[in-house]
Each structure stands twice: as structure tokens, then as C-alpha cells.
Amino acid sequence: MAAARAFGAEIIWGHAEVSPGRSISYAHSRQIPWIYTEARGAGRIDLEDLRVMKQGIVNLMRHLGMASGEPVTAPIRHMLTGEGDTDRGIAAGCEGFLLNNIGLLCKVEQGQLLGVAVDVFGNPLEEYRATRTGVIALIHELPVVRPGDTVYLIADAE
Numbered sequence: 730m731a732a733a734r735a736f737g738a739e740i741i742w743g744h745a746e747v748s749p750g751r752s753i754s755y756a757h758s759r760q761i762p763w764i765y766t767e768a769r770g771a772g773r774i775d776l777e778d779l780r781v782m783k784q785g786i787v788n789l790m791r792h793l794g795m796a797s798g799e800p801v802t803a804p805i806r807h808m809l810t811g812e813g814d815t816d817r818g819i820a821a822g823c824e825g826f827l828l829n830n831i832g833l834l835c836k837v838e839q840g841q842l843l844g845v846a847v848d849v850f851g852n853p854l855e856e857y858r859a860t861r862t863g864v865i866a867l868i869h870e871l872p873v874v875r876p877g878d879t880v881y882l883i884a885d886a887e
Contacts, residue, residue: 733764735792736785737802740834742767742809742866742884748816764789769833771870807834809864809884818867818882821846821874825854835865836886843881846874857881 733741747754756763766785768778781803788800821827825846831837837859846855857880867882874880 732762732789732792734802734805735788735800736764736766737788737800738766738781738785739803739806740809741805741807742811742813744813745810746812748812769870807864808887809866810887811863811866811883811885813866813882813884815867815879815882818879819843819857819860820876821855821857821869821878821880822876823854824873824875826872827869827874827880829868831865831868831881833865833868836863837865837883838862846880859883 730741730743733743747757753763753765766782768782769775784801787796788802790796791798791800823846825848827844827846829844831841831843837843839859839861841859843857843859843865845853845857847853859881861883863883864886865881866884867879869878869880
């Protein structure tokens, strides 16, 4: 947790459990301390995310005594917890185009409409609703969804 705080991102997402078969599960099984980072994706690089990642690397080096100075951190806006395994998120059951009704890091209530898959003509095919109360930690950003694609992942807020 100290390394995650030193990294300096505005969002920390802690996992009490780590699913098997992931790179972090190997480190965890060997009792090797680990952190990992996430950023907006969908084949794009957000310049602010890139800035945070670069500063985070310098911050970690300072935290570990590999570089001089103190970490430059931002106030933490979100402390999230819960399983980060995308296989346990809300999955699409059909092929279509995803229309999101919610934004990343928004609070949601169980049963709340998150988005809809539509066909090429805009006809609704499938609704996606929050399976529990929490915070949206992942949204499928590409417009096309296929059966089995994780479209939303909900985390817990501390």
C-alpha cells in the first residue's frame, strides 16, 4: 500500500484476493510485493495518463531509495477495493453496438441501467444493469461488443 500511495495516482484499487493465472498471482504466490497500473485504453494513450505513469515511475524509484527526492503525489480521489478480475464483470450476451449510460468512476446502485447493446439500426438487443452497488471501474470502450466481452466491472469504494 505504501508503494501504491507513493506512485501518486489519484485512484488506488486494492485487491484482497488475486485470481489465479495472472502475472500478479505468480508474484503474490511467491510473497513478492507487487503493484500494477491501469490506464484508459481502447488502443489510445491519454496524455494525462502518460504523465501520471512517468511521474509514478520516478515516485516509485524515490520511494525505494533508487532516486533522490520525495515522491510528488496527487490527492487520492478514489480508494477502490474488490476483485479486479474482468472475467467476473458484466458480460455481453450478444453482438451489437454498446451505448453507455454511465461514466468511468461513477457511483452506481444495484439494478441501475449502465448501458444498452443495439443493432445496426439502433434497436435495443440487451440491457446491462448494475449487479451491485459500487463504482464503475471498467467500461468497454470500443463500440462493438461480442458475446462474452466484459462490458462493465464494478468495484467497491472505501
